[in-house]
Amino acid sequence: MNGGLRERKRAATQEKIERAALSLALEHGFENVTVDMICEASMVSQRTFFNYFGSKEGVIIGGTPPMPSDEHVDAFTRATGSNLLADFLTMITSSLLDREPDAALFEARRMLIMRTPELLIKETARMGESEDQFVAIIMTRFEVQGIKRANQTELEDEARMVVALTTGVLQYVRRRWANSQPGASTRDLLSNSIELIQRITNDQPQQSKGTAH
Amino acid sequence: MNGGLRERKRAATQEKIERAALSLALEHGFENVTVDMICEASMVSQRTFFNYFGSKEGVIIGGTPPMPSDEHVDAFTRATGSNLLADFLTMITSSLLDREPDAALFEARRMLIMRTPELLIKETARMGESEDQFVAIIMTRFEVQGIKRANQTELEDEARMVVALTTGVLQYVRRRWANSQPGASTRDLLSNSIELIQRITNDQPQQSKGTAH
């Protein structure tokens, strides 16, 4: 059933731990906060903490790796005619934004990540864990849109490169986002980033566009 | 002085630990090998192990973050007229290749990383730690080549994006490299990757090239 006592208590506990963790980390810095401190502040056992979040970073960057919702995936695979990299990037950022409905927690996280480069790196790493699933999503889009290459491998390489580029760009975007104003538009940030990518990759003053061999 | 007993012994110890670690990790898998096992196999104390490598991953992916030599940096900042991203990527991979002169260790590392996605991620993370230094190198190239933008910030953003893209692409390249034949050419792999990037970023069937706004 939905909204049972059990479920609500679970959500409450999770939030309580998260709030305690964020608050402590903002005050003392992430690395100076121990799991025990978080447990004491949120009045749960250490074991419970790990049951919920799996690791110390987990409580900040999310206990489970981020996966876009079916709606986002659908929109992505069907968004024909636009730029693949831009669309993928948009899907990922959208699903990241959806994950945190509470504005205060959202902002706290932003500040924390800004102050803790290590967390930004870990977040990137976590994204990398889901690589295969992301590749699958992109392959679906290729299929839906009837995009073919000489062979399946080539198509998969392309998908893998898109994911790789995205994890890289995400690091850039997150940094910019972390240093931006609280209310700043993610959309603008994204389109600026994509412009920048295109400027960089298209800029090749003297080299011909053909293969380098 | 150079080649003193001290220095040679140090190099010998380091190599002994590295060999033991790689051998054990290939046999049992990285996560099933403990630091104590490595210490016993290489006959050093645990403390010595950490003095050399700082962490368990360190013994596999290198005790210190990878930084290109002055020669590489020089070549990069002066290589005018070519593609920025390609040149930067080349510099990074070159310096990575230079790090391991021993072919057997090199190959062992390749196999290990192929079998241990976690290590690939950690390696990427380590690269991210040096971001600021890389940005500085790129800024130097801008300066050497007299490249200007509206303001310094814009230039730095561009540099940061190049680093971000590179860390992403590196993940792709490393995966390809890990799964390739022992003798495969890194140069070919690189140029293929760069072609792929250009195909992806230039491919925008219906969207005009201008700003999305």
Added chain:
DNA sequence: TAAATAAATGCATAGACTGCATAAAACAGC
């Protein structure tokens, strides 16, 4: 050969994390 420097080690300790057993709470059916 003696002083200075560097390397290796031992020991104590913190802190993250896991496995396992058990207690407490919530649920489902009656």
Added chain:
DNA sequence: GCTGTTTTATGCAGTCTATGCATTTATTTA
């Protein structure tokens, strides 16, 4: 409301990575 079942929370013991500090051992330099 009572009872058996399923989740959730906890306690505890133990493993493993990692660090600080003091001490010993080896190499270098003067």
